Amino acid sequence: MxxxxxxxxxxxxxxxxxxxxxxxxxxxxxxxxxxxxxxxxxxxxxxxxxxxxxxxxxxxxEAAALVPHVALDERVERMLAEIGPGRPLLDQLEEVWREVLTAFDDGRSEAGRLMLRVRRLMLAEPALRQAAATLDARRLDDLVARVTSALGLDDDLGPRLAIEASGLAVRVALDRWADAREAGRASDLLETYAGASRHLRTLGG
Amino acid sequence: MxxxxxxxxxxxxxxxxxxxxxxxxxxxxxxxxxxxxxxxxxxxxxxxxxxxxxxxxxxxxEAAALVPHVALDERVERMLAEIGPGRPLLDQLEEVWREVLTAFDDGRSEAGRLMLRVRRLMLAEPALRQAAATLDARRLDDLVARVTSALGLDDDLGPRLAIEASGLAVRVALDRWADAREAGRASDLLETYAGASRHLRTLGG
DNA sequence: CGCCTTGTTGGCAGTCACTGACACAATTCG
DNA sequence: CGAATTGTGTCAGTGACTGCCAACAAGGCG
CATH class of the missing domain: 1.10.10.60 (Homeodomain-like)
Known part of the structure; x- marks a missing residue:
């Protein structure tokens, strides 16, 4: 059949x-x-x-160790369907990210512990970072196209920069989170992410 | 000896x-x-x-075809020595990028023609984009550390986001530039970069 | 000029990621 | 059950990349 x-x-x-x-x-x-x-x-x-x-x-x-990473990407991709015009794109993107990151419960949930292991590994293993970036890149164009059309735009410059920039904030937040935990320092993932987001919005000074 | x-x-x-x-x-x-x-x-x-x-x-x-890419990185790295406190970091970074991109003379100089070839290739060849990203990543940490200390900061969060975000704008600009040229459309590199930068600064809406 | 040190090259053997082809076994469906 | 489908292992092959070694070219020096 x-x-x-x-x-x-x-x-x-x-x-x-x-x-x-x-x-x-x-x-x-x-x-x-x-x-x-x-x-x-x-x-x-x-x-x-x-x-x-x-x-x-x-x-x-490398992909074998990045199952949690891909799972996160897929969750984001699914939630991105809800994005539309009306509110600033960056606000909507950050809301999606916050929701997804919340599921990790700062490393207390099973998914959170797993992600922490993966991110710790990625800190020390360039090969893994690179593999993750490659996986992300494959999804990115699709995401940008989808968001661009959902917003009714014909130029994807804005969406592309917003999506990549907010992804950058998440990556940096995850790195710092894993790094702090590795060193035994306290660190709250959502707080770290909020800090990175704030920096992004105030890039202009 | x-x-x-x-x-x-x-x-x-x-x-x-x-x-x-x-x-x-x-x-x-x-x-x-x-x-x-x-x-x-x-x-x-x-x-x-x-x-x-x-x-x-x-x-x-892949690295063999990315000599111009690395050369650009090296020029930026050298110019980054001049960065200091006093002015907004993003402004200083953009000035560096503008200066480096100007040397391409929008594809009219020898270096510009070469970079155009490389960037066109990168559009169609994920392997090259990935290789370029890997090369960039190796320099990035060094750059961030240098800028952070030049600004007298002890937290590199701001510099990291600023440097990566401005690098993102350059990458996007180079992509669009090469893409437009490939399709035979007119396109000015510095103008394209200016547009990307403006979007970055107004991410917050 | 010969002598010595050092850098450059090519060949060879080896490891390892990854792929196509095929035969065989397990699962599903009728 | 029997037939079609799908998962798995074996095998052979390609191609990136590395360590090792012998030959050679270049530079410095008496």
Whole structure:
């Protein structure tokens, strides 16, 4: 059949399970020996699959550790559907980001703890930062186009700068948050983000 | 001798010459067959060197086509020494960028034509954009630290956002410039940059 | 000019990320 | 159950990149 009416439950469940196992193994190995010293074979072995199968789940070894990062992007993408004209774009974007970041509950929720691990790793691993940037870039053009049309504009310059700039604030906030936690200092994610946003708005002095 | 007083002229000249030949070959091949379809062996053959030697000049094949990009970064880095307190940071950064971009003379100077070729390529080649971003990232932390200390601050949040945001405006401007030229539309680089800067300053509405 | 130090090059072998092709096994559907 | 679909492992291959070593070119020095 070309389009199965219902998703077969078992396959779907197993697929998710395997993906999770790979992601766990990758994150764990990256934390313990670093990205460079970890081979795809290592990850595959730890996850109990063949190297070939690894690449059927993730395009690169870095992507395996960035599942939480992608999940965040996807959540933002879904919420972006609600954006429209009437209110300043930056306000709306920041509202979306605040809502998404709130779900991390400052590292107390499961998702939050996971993101903290990933961001800590990213601080020390340029390869991961780069991979994350690549993943983000692929979504960005789509996002910009969608927002531009939702606002009824024909020039995407404004939306592009607003979206990239607000994304920049989030990235910086996540970095500082992870860095502070790594050093044992107290740090509130939403507060950090608010500070970054404020700086962005007052760039002009 | 541990520290030669004067650089031997011949070796230096040859090294520059070889680097230039590799860069030319890489840019040419990338334009004609795309980055993915071009191997290091191709570039090395076209430049008349061995593949092994290629990697003594450039760490990756993408870097070979990004010499102008790096040159721009280096110019900015040198000019950043003049930054100090007293005037709004963003104003000073924009002045640096304007000065550097002016040297391209909107594509009429040799450097300008070259940058236009590189930027056109980058529009179509994600691998090149990514490589450029990686090169930029390596300099960024250094830049931020230098500016932060030049301003006598102990928190780099402001400088980081200002530097990254103004870099963002430049990137967007270069993209639009190359895109317009590619489509045969008229486009002035400095004007485009001015527009992007204005948007950045009025993000808040 | 020979002598020595140092930088440059090419070849070779090796690692590792990633891909296509194929055979086989598990799952789903009728 | 049997047939179609989908997931998996094996294998062979490409291509980026690195370490090592031997040959050679260049510069400094007596």
């Amino acid at each position: 070309l389009s199965p009416v219902s998703e077969p439950a078992l396959r779907e469940r197993r697929r998710r399970q395997t993906e999770r196992e790979i992601a766990d193994a990758a994150l764990d190995l990256f934390e313990r020996q670093g990205v460079d010293r970890t081979t795809v074979d290592d990850i595959a072995r730890a996850a109990g699959i063949s190297p070939r199968t690894f690449f059927r789940y993730f395009a690169t070894k | 541990l520290s030669p007083v004067s650089e031997p002229a011949l070796r230096e000249r040859r090294r520059r010459q070889t680097e230039r030949e590799i860069a030319d070959a890489a840019l040419d091949l990338f334009e004609r067959q795309g980055v993915d379809r071009t191997t290091v062996d191709d570039i090395a053959r076209a430049a008349g060197i061995s593949p092994r030697t290629f990697f003594r000049y450039f760490a990756t094949k």
